[in-house]
Amino acid sequence: MAILAATDMPFKKILLFILSIFFIVNCFAQETIEKKNRLNDNVTEQFTVLKSNELIKNGPYEAFYKRKMPIAMGNYTQNKKTGLWRFYNPQGKLMQMYNYDRDSLKYEAPExxxxxxxxxxxxxxxxxxxxxxxxxxxxxxxxxxxxxxxxxxxxxxxxxxxxxxxxxxxxxxxxxxxxxxxxxxxxxxxxxxxxxxxxxxxxxxxxxxxxxxxxxxxxxxxxxxxxxxxxxxxxxxxxxxxxxxxxxxxxxx
Incomplete structure (x- = not known):
């Protein structure tokens, strides 16, 4: 029994790994569609939502001043901001970097x-x-x-x-x-x-x-x-x- 358990362990690990990869691929393979929205007279946003539920943002996000100058760049995962986001003013100056995974401020422009x-x-x-x-x-x-x-x-x-x-x-x-x-x-x-x-x-x-x-x-x-x-x-x-x-x-x- 001890020998069978020893030889069985690698197979269990491999199976677990395959199932994990399948789960990750399946999550990222969800179909998305691109959306645009006007926040105010000067700012528009562009993002992707799930095709199955257009209320859920999922994927890259960008906001633009006068449709040209990026003022926000980051990613959504299931309607939550994730990872490192960068924020700029209308002149293109970096104002802030914020890590939403760690809920921490990485950079704030000088006062x-x-x-x-x-x-x-x-x-x-x-x-x-x-x-x-x-x-x-x-x-x-x-x-x-x-x-x-x-x-x-x-x-x-x-x-x-x-x-x-x-x-x-x-x-x-x-x-x-x-x-x-x-x-x-x-x-x-x-x-x-x-x-x-x-x-x-x-x-x-x-x-x-x-x-x-x-x-x-x-x-x-x-x-x-x-x-x-x-x-x-x-x-x-x-x-x-x-x-x-x-x-x-x-x-x-």
């Missing part, structure tokens, strides 16, 4: 002061000796924030009134657990003496859009706020106001 659509705040008095990190969104400071711009529409018809002179400010409240806790938009239109703040329901966002790497204060996660200055587009939506670099972390007033 620049005095040239930004983004402001960061924590409710702490920060001294020169304190170590503070800003909240980070997977997807980078352009592509990653598109969902927060795309949800809002001005509360009047852009075809009835010109949006020239209208600006907006988005404020995101991020919990110490890295969760989106609140979202509001203030819109000001000088030509019409219009000034309105709307609190939006965070449940309107997808689960992945509610997740952040939280800000830290001396190594401890803390509540933070991200403030994004925006312009109102001709269609009544929102877009980044100007440059897309970050300001340094600042105290809350």
């Amino acid at each position: 620049y002061k005095n040239s930004s659509d983004f402001w960061y705040f924590i409710d702490k008095d920060v001294a020169d000796t304190d170590k503070v990190t800003k909240p980070v969104k997977a997807g980078g400071r352009y592509y990653g924030y598109l969902p927060y711009l795309g949800l809002y529409q001005i509360p009047f018809s852009p075809y009835q009134y010109s949006t020239t002179g209208c600006v907006a400010v988005i404020e995101l409240l991020i919990s110490p657990l890295g969760r989106l806790a609140a979202y509001k938009v203030r819109t000001v239109c000088d030509p019409y003496d219009f000034d309105q703040t709307i609190n939006m329901d965070v449940k309107l966002f997808k689960e992945e859009d509610k997740q952040f790497i939280p800000a830290t204060y001396n190594g401890e996660p803390v509540v933070s706020r991200i403030v994004i200055r925006c312009k109102v587009t001709q269609s009544g939506g929102l877009d980044f106001l100007g440059g897309n670099q970050d300001r340094q972390m600042q105290n809350a007033e």
Whole structure:
């Protein structure tokens, strides 16, 4: 019996290996079809979905600014982002590299002061000796924030009134657990003496859009706020106001 067991082991390993290869090949052999979608006035995405279920992304994904400049590149596996993704701004600068398999930030573009659509705040008095990190969104400071711009529409018809002179400010409240806790938009239109703040329901966002790497204060996660200055587009939506670099972390007033 001992001799039979010894000679039987290699056969079992080979059979297990063949079955594993068959399972992997069968998964990757699923038929897919290519899809395109417009995220906003400037950004389109191209991806593949399962032919058997067109709601499930599976395979390569790319998003483009003005249909030419790539701003996001990666892969989906059964509707989940997998592997290393790269994110760029509309000028083609690499903004972030994120590994979704390990849920880890591999690279974040440097911050620049005095040239930004983004402001960061924590409710702490920060001294020169304190170590503070800003909240980070997977997807980078352009592509990653598109969902927060795309949800809002001005509360009047852009075809009835010109949006020239209208600006907006988005404020995101991020919990110490890295969760989106609140979202509001203030819109000001000088030509019409219009000034309105709307609190939006965070449940309107997808689960992945509610997740952040939280800000830290001396190594401890803390509540933070991200403030994004925006312009109102001709269609009544929102877009980044100007440059897309970050300001340094600042105290809350």
